[in-house]
Amino acid sequence: MPLIEVQNLSKHYSCGEETVAALSGVDLAIEAGEFIAIMGQSGSGKSTLLSVLGGMNHPTAGSVSIAGVPLYTLPDEGLADFRAQNLGFVFQSFHLIPYLTALENVMLPLTISKMSKAEKRAAAGDSLARVGLAGKAERLPNQLSGGEQERVAIARAIVNTPHILFADEPTGNLDSKNSDEVMGLFRELNGGGQTVVMVTHNPENCGYADRTIYLRDGLVVESV
Amino acid sequence: MKLHNISLNNLRRRKARMAFLTIGLAVGIATMVTLVTLTSSMSSDIGRKMDEFGANILITPQSNDLAMSYGGISLGGVTFDQREIREAELNRIFTIKNRKNIAAVSPKVLGGVRVQGKPVLLVGVDFAEELKMKQWWKVFGAEPKHDHELLLGSQTASILNVMPGDSLQIQGETFKVSGVLDQTGSQDDSLIFAPLAKVQRLLHKEGKITLVEVAALCSGCPIGDMVNQLAELLPEAKVTAIQQVVAARLKTLDQFRRFSYAMAFVVIFIGSLIVFVTMMGSVNERTTEIGVFRAIGFRKTHIMRIILLEAALVSLLAGVVGYAVGMAGAKLALPFMAEAKDAALAWDGGVATGAIVISLVVGILASLYPALHASKMDPTEALRAL
Numbered sequence: 001m002p003l004i005e006v007q008n009l010s011k012h013y014s015c016g017e018e019t020v021a022a023l024s025g026v027d028l029a030i031e032a033g034e035f036i037a038i039m040g041q042s043g044s045g046k047s048t049l050l051s052v053l054g055g056m057n058h059p060t061a062g063s064v065s066i067a068g069v070p071l072y073t074l075p076d077e078g079l080a081d082f083r084a085q086n087l088g089f090v091f092q093s094f095h096l097i098p099y100l101t102a103l104e105n106v107m108l109p110l111t112i113s114k115m116s117k118a119e120k121r122a123a124a125g126d127s128l129a130r131v132g133l134a135g136k137a138e139r140l141p142n143q144l145s146g147g148e149q150e151r152v153a154i155a156r157a158i159v160n161t162p163h164i165l166f167a168d169e170p171t172g173n174l175d176s177k178n179s180d181e182v183m184g185l186f187r188e189l190n191g192g193g194q195t196v197v198m199v200t201h202n203p204e205n206c207g208y209a210d211r212t213i214y215l216r217d218g219l220v221v222e223s224v
Numbered sequence: 225m226k227l228h229n230i231s232l233n234n235l236r237r238r239k240a241r242m243a244f245l246t247i248g249l250a251v252g253i254a255t256m257v258t259l260v261t262l263t264s265s266m267s268s269d270i271g272r273k274m275d276e277f278g279a280n281i282l283i284t285p286q287s288n289d290l291a292m293s294y295g296g297i298s299l300g301g302v303t304f305d306q307r308e309i310r311e312a313e314l315n316r317i318f319t320i321k322n323r324k325n326i327a328a329v330s331p332k333v334l335g336g337v338r339v340q341g342k343p344v345l346l347v348g349v350d351f352a353e354e355l356k357m358k359q360w361w362k363v364f365g366a367e368p369k370h371d372h373e374l375l376l377g378s379q380t381a382s383i384l385n386v387m388p389g390d391s392l393q394i395q396g397e398t399f400k401v402s403g404v405l406d407q408t409g410s411q412d413d414s415l416i417f418a419p420l421a422k423v424q425r426l427l428h429k430e431g432k433i434t435l436v437e438v439a440a441l442c443s444g445c446p447i448g449d450m451v452n453q454l455a456e457l458l459p460e461a462k463v464t465a466i467q468q469v470v471a472a473r474l475k476t477l478d479q480f481r482r483f484s485y486a487m488a489f490v491v492i493f494i495g496s497l498i499v500f501v502t503m504m505g506s507v508n509e510r511t512t513e514i515g516v517f518r519a520i521g522f523r524k525t526h527i528m529r530i531i532l533l534e535a536a537l538v539s540l541l542a543g544v545v546g547y548a549v550g551m552a553g554a555k556l557a558l559p560f561m562a563e564a565k566d567a568a569l570a571w572d573g574g575v576a577t578g579a580i581v582i583s584l585v586v587g588i589l590a591s592l593y594p595a596l597h598a599s600k601m602d603p604t605e606a607l608r609a610l
Contacts, residue, residue, distance in 0.1 A: 056519055056603045077523045084521020095516045099237035100230070107225045109520045120225060156520075 001068060002029035003163065003195055004053060009062035011048050011218075022048040024218040025062070030197065032163075035190040037209035038199045045218040046199045047168060053197060054087055054166045055079050067163060084112060088157030090167040094149045096141040096156075102128060102148075103137035106155045113160070127155040131185060147178030154185060158194070165189065167198040171205060183208045227526060231533040238506070242538055245502045249542035250549060252495025253583045256488040257550025257575060258557065263484035264570040265558055281438035281451060283317075283461045285309055308333070308432035309461050311424075317438070320453035328357045328439040333420060335427035335434075337394050340384055346394065346416050348423025351375075357439050358412075364388055365403035368419060373402040375417040381405075394418075395426050436461075492586055499590035503535060507598040515603045524599035531595035532588055539587025543580035550579065 006028035013020045022045045030036055040046040051057035053064060055071045064071045066086065074082060088109075096105045106124040115123070128134055131151040141149055150170065157165055167186065171179035179202070187208045190196050198209065206212045214222040235242050285308055317329055333348040351367055365388025368375050374392060376384070381404040386392060390401045399418065407413055424430050440450050447465045455463040507514070514527060555569055 051604045054519070077525075080518065080521050080523045082521075083519065087521075089519050091516070091519075095512055097230075097513055097516065099233045104225055104229070104233075108517075111225050111227060111230070112522060112526055117225075 003032040003034075003067060004028070004030040004197070005063075005065045006053070007063050009049075009052060009064065010060045011045070011052060011057065012060045021218050023052070023059070026215075026218070026220055028213065028220065030195070032195055033190070033193055035186065035196045035208065035210045036198065037206045037212045038197065038215060039201065039203070039206060039212055040215035041201070044215040046215050048218075049215065050166055050168055050197065050199045053164075054089060055083050084109060085160065086163045088160065088162035088165045090150075090153050090157045090165065090170050092169040092172045094141075094146075094153040094173070096149055096152055098141050101138050101140055102133060102144065102152045102155075105141070105152055106159050108156060109160045123159055124155075127159040128152070130158070130189075131155045145178075146174055147181060150174060150178065150182050151185065154182070154189075158189065162194075164195045164197060167196065169199055169201065171200070171202060179205075227529050228533055231530050231537065234510075234530075235534055235537060241502065241506060242534075245499060245538050246542045246545065248498030248502065249495045249539060249583060249587055250546040252491045252498075252586070253543055253546025253579050254550035254553060255491040256582070257547050257579050258553040259484045259488050259491075260575055260578075261551060261554040261570055261572070262557060262561055263480050264572065264575075265554070265568065266480065266561055280447060280466050281440055281454065282464050282466060283309065283436035283438065283454065283458060284464070285434070286460060286462050308429060308434055309436065309458070311431045311433050313458060313460070314433065314436065316457045317436070317454060320450065320457060322440075322450045322453060325441045325450060326438060327441050328353050330354050330357050330437045330439075331420065331433045331435075332437070333423050333427065333429050333432060333434045335423065335429070337416075337426075339392055339394055339416070342383065344380060344384075344416050345414070346418060346423055346426070348420040348427075349417050350420050351417075354417070357437060360408065361412075362406035363403040364406065365401070368402045368417070371419055371422045372397070372399050373419070374399045375403045375405065376401055377405050377413040377415045377417075378407040379413040380416055397426070492582065496586045496590040499535070499539075499587050500594065503531070503591045503594035504597070507531065507594045510598070511601065514598050514601050515605075518601060518603035527599040527601075528595045531598050532591055535587045535591035535595070536584060539583045540580065542587065543583030546583060547576050547579040 006026055009023050009026040009028075010021065011023040013022055026045075026049060038046045038049060048057065052059050053066075055064075055066075055074075058072055066082075069082065071079065071082065096102075097108065100108070103121070103124050106127050107120050110120040110123060113120070125134065125137065128137055131154050133148060133151055133155065136144060136148065141152070144152065150173075154167075154170075157167075165186075170186070171182055174182060183205055186196050186198065190210075196209075198205070200206070212222075212224055213220055214224075311331065314329070314331055317323075318326065320326075330350060330353040335346050335348075336343055337346045338344070351369075355361060355367060363375065376386065381387070381401070384392065386401050386404075388401055388403050392399050392401060394416075405412060418426075424432065438454075440447060451463050451465045455461075517527060517530075551569075551571075558569055
């Protein structure tokens with residue numbers, strides 16, 4: 001059974017009297033351990049697809065199942081719990097909390113878990129070490145470079161050992177050197193068995209992925 | 225790390241906004257504390273003055289005889305020859321539980337005498353106590369200081385055609401008119417006042433008292449309780465509260481209190497609006513942050529807890545600061561507001577607790593909608609980037 005199973009997924013937005021179809025009947029299956037890149041031009045629906053897969057955006061029609069759980073049959077708070085326990089997110093603009101240190105930012109998803117303080121610190125420390133930032137745990141985001149901030153964001157996304165790591169344009173705000181490092185990191189994580197679903201508009205990033213799904217006008221046009 | 229760490233760290237980072245929020249609410253609380261404390265201090269100051277201003281408890285002998293009017297007040301069963309209260313029993317008045325509320329006790333002995341062939345009511349009083357109770361008296365001349373000195377009501381002086389310094393014969397004894405009262409519009413105008421002991425001897429009522437007027441400070445105690453306590457101690461006497469006086473005083477104090485509460489309510493309402501607007505602004509400013517929290521799995525209740533905890537911490541601080549500033553304000557303002565220069569500031573633990581509790585309740589209630597608004601934020605819309 002695929003880890004992610006998407007059937008006939010549609011998402012329409014109302015824009016005044018007009019209805020815009022961001023997704024129009026997407027069918028998709030992603031296996032555990034895959035590294036997927038979702039490509040497409042602006043407005044093709046790739047970010048919408050990622051938010052729906054991530055349990056953050058109710059679809060207009062169709063279904064999304066992760067590990068056999070039909071996501072959008074869960075109540076709102078149940079969906080939040082599901083995200084906390086099973087999913088990790090890396091955002092385009094990192095979205096680190098500016099008043100928390102790197103370690104505290106990584107610990108954020110564990111704040112609501114029942115782990116002890118020491119366990120949380122240990123898990124966050126391990127996660128930071130995995131992205132090569134063990135020595136910068138006490139720095140605030142504004143004391144880190146763009147590449148380092150991205151790595152803190154990745155550490156935060158993997159601290160709860162999620163089933164799936166979602167990344168939205170993870171190299172969108174990075175130079176090519178940092179982009180290569182970050183993509184290498186994703187590859188490395190995937191090598192350890194981590195399922196990664198990444199939205200990107202940079203064709204070079206697709207080289208790191210096992211499979212690339214191309215979207216156009218809300219439809220999957222190609223999967224290679 | 226726990227949720228409260230997020231709240232604390234955010235407060236530390238947004239010092240200016242949180243200082244503004246604290247000051248906004250603290251000003252409201254300080255105004256409330258100043259108003260309540262000032263009103264309370266002024267109430268007791270005014271209450272004390274009003275209580276000293278005339279009697280509010282009357283002690284008369286038990287009697288079924290006809291009533292006799294005195295100062296527009298009905299004196300139960302006072303007649304010239306009826307039984308009296310023994311003077312020695314009066315000391316018991318100062319043994320009642322609420323003795324601290326007694327401002328003045330003025331015993332009187334009454335008797336009819338003929339002066340220049342005219343019948344006049346002679347009243348024996350303790351001048352020190354009587355003058356304390358009747359602060360509206362204006363004496364032309366001097367108040368009596370010796371046994372053979374009299375104080376005449378204005379009408380009596382006019383009818384007898386005497387002035388301060390003149391002499392009068394009563395029961396064969398010569399008295400000097402030391403002073404004449406300005407017109408009071410009461411029964412006092414047609415009386416002759418003389419020292420209590422002298423009148424007792426003159427009327428052959430040594431050690432006896434016809435009636436006792438008591439001025440009680442009723443703002444701090446129910447007058448009914450004092451009447452009961454006095455009645456228990458003086459079974460021979462009839463103790464009555466002069467209800468209209470008591471009611472009028474309580475009404476005046478009540479109006480003061482209502483005014484202060486209304487003012488405090490308005491100021492607190494403005495304070496709550498400041499909290500609401502600031503918290504709403506803070507929540508909107510943190511849209512992305514809240515979006516991240518929601519995306520990584522924070523429940524709506526977690527978001528609410530973060531926002532409300534921040535509001536509670538700021539409100540607590542505002543309550544403490546507001547109380548301190550409010551009391552300082554009251555202390556500075558009291559000399560200008562109170563009539564008495566020595567009016568004491570009313571320190572009340574209840575006001576301190578009330579200030580902090582009200583600050584907390586107002587701060588949390590005003591933040592409830594912003595917190596709810598934050599918790600309902602859609603993570604995708606909040607993040608926009610997705």
